[in-house]
Amino acid sequence: MSIRKKGVRILLLALVVAALCVVPAFASSSAGNVADAVEQTWTDAAGQIKTVVDTVVFPALSLVLAIAFFVKLAMAYFDYRKHGQFEWTGPAILFVCLIFVLLAPNYIWNIVGI
Numbered sequence: 341m342s343i344r345k346k347g348v349r350i351l352l353l354a355l356v357v358a359a360l361c362v363v364p365a366f367a368s369s370s371a372g373n374v375a376d377a378v379e380q381t382w383t384d385a386a387g388q389i390k391t392v393v394d395t396v397v398f399p400a401l402s403l404v405l406a407i408a409f410f411v412k413l414a415m416a417y418f419d420y421r422k423h424g425q426f427e428w429t430g431p432a433i434l435f436v437c438l439i440f441v442l443l444a445p446n447y448i449w450n451i452v453g454i
Contacts, residue, residue, distance in 0.1 A: 390454050398441060398445055409435055412431050
């Protein structure tokens with residue numbers, strides 16, 4: 341059997357399996373109102389999203405920014421020792437970003453509406 345025929349058979353088999361696995365998805369029971377389905381999904385998932393963001397995302401961002409801040413502060417100190425001038429811009433920006441990420445959970449949910 342040629343390679344082309346094998347390829348066509350595999351492709352047809354994959355299409356048949358995909359057709360058998362397809363399940364129709366309806367927006368909601370009220371005549372396909374997509375907006376209501378999206379709002380209901382958001383309402384159901386909002387608490388879980390908030391929990392994951394508060395316990396995973398913000399601490400991970402805080403950790404990355406804290407490491408970057410201390411590394412940049414050390415590099416600025418070594419540059420100061422070498423050149424005699426301390427550059428505050430990099431550490432200051434990272435410090436402000438770190439404070440922003442640490443305080444964000446207190447007010448970000450009021451903005452989003454959760």
